[in-house]
Amino acid sequence: MSGIHPSAIIEEGAQIDPDATVGPFCVIGPEVVLKSGVELKSHVVVTGATTIGEDTVVFPFTVLGEIPQDLKFKGEKTELIIGKRNRIREHVTMNTGTEGGGGVTRIGDDGLFMAGCHIAHDAQIGNDVIIVNSAAIAGHCVIEDRVIVGGLSGIHQWVRIGHGAIIGALSMVTADVIPHGLVQGPRGQLDGLNLVGLKRRGVSRSDITALRAAFQMLAQGEGAFAERAKRLGDEDNSPYVQDMVRFIMGASDRSFLTPK
Known part of the structure; x- marks a missing residue:
């Protein structure tokens, strides 16, 4: 395939669309599916049962589809499903699911995942979501459409963040956030509505x-x-x-x- 750099390692069984691009020194596992228009820049690792949707661009040193950071995980078959037209920047990590959490970590369409952010096992991320640099989404979280999570923030496991909400930088969110809510502070507090976003x-x-x-x-x-x-x-x-x-x-x- 002309879109695959000769230094890339593609394991047997990987399904790579002819219109996908795999850059230098990438490593692609045997259960990976790359759809049309996917671009892996360089030094990207995609492993596990991971599907990356059309026209998604993945930047260097990202790791997608590794096993969950969960001691209850015993090697069961789980997935990471990434939607269309996402931008996944440098050093982002996204893990597959766990049997106890439904088995699938799911990323919607048109998201921006900035450098160093983490999406943990079984998280369900909606469309048009922005996760800013070094923010961490813990296991089993639900992030609805058009949410913005500020840099260096942490979202506690099982938390839901409603449609259109915004989480300020350096916030720790330990409880659910209503749609269009504005959260800020070291221990995040609901401080109003996301009027700018509306x-x-x-x-x-x-x-x-x-x-x-x-x-x-x-x-x-x-x-x-x-x-x-x-x-x-x-x-x-x-x-x-x-x-x-x-x-x-x-x-x-x-x-x-x-x-x-």
């Missing part, structure tokens, strides 16, 4: 106003947090508020970061 995406003023009112009700309304969310679902028809309610009422192994 405006950049062209969300209407009426929906932003509805979200702000919903946030205030979650912060100051009567009853427990879940009870306030249920009332919101009954009273406000904004699709953005309904999305927030869906997330809060969904199943979770963690508590929530709640408004100050």
Whole structure:
């Protein structure tokens, strides 16, 4: 294949599309699938049962598909599935899943994974997600679409981060984050809404106003947090508020970061 550099090591069984490019000194395992337009720059290791979707670009010294950093892992067959048009920068690591976590670590489409970030076993990452330099996503996390995780942040295992939320740099997040939430601080606190992100995406003023009112009700309304969310679902028809309610009422192994 003309797109494979002669110094690359391709183990027998690997499936590499003729339109994929494998640069110098890459190592590709026997269960790897590289779809059309994938580009591995150089010195990339892809191993395990790993599939990389169309037009994804992987930069040097990245390791994709190695076994989980989990002592419960006993060598069972698990996968890493990466979607389309992702940009995976230098020294990123993404692990396969575990039997106890569903067996698949899944990355959506159009993500940007900046240098040195880590995606652990069984994490489920949505579309248009940005994980900034040296941030770490622990096992079993769910990161919904359009989330930004700031540099040097850590997301605790089993945490869910809702659609459109933003996590400030140097934050440690140990509880679920509502859609469009803004989290910042060494021990991350829910500090408001991601208003900048909402405006950049062209969300209407009426929906932003509805979200702000919903946030205030979650912060100051009567009853427990879940009870306030249920009332919101009954009273406000904004699709953005309904999305927030869906997330809060969904199943979770963690508590929530709640408004100050």
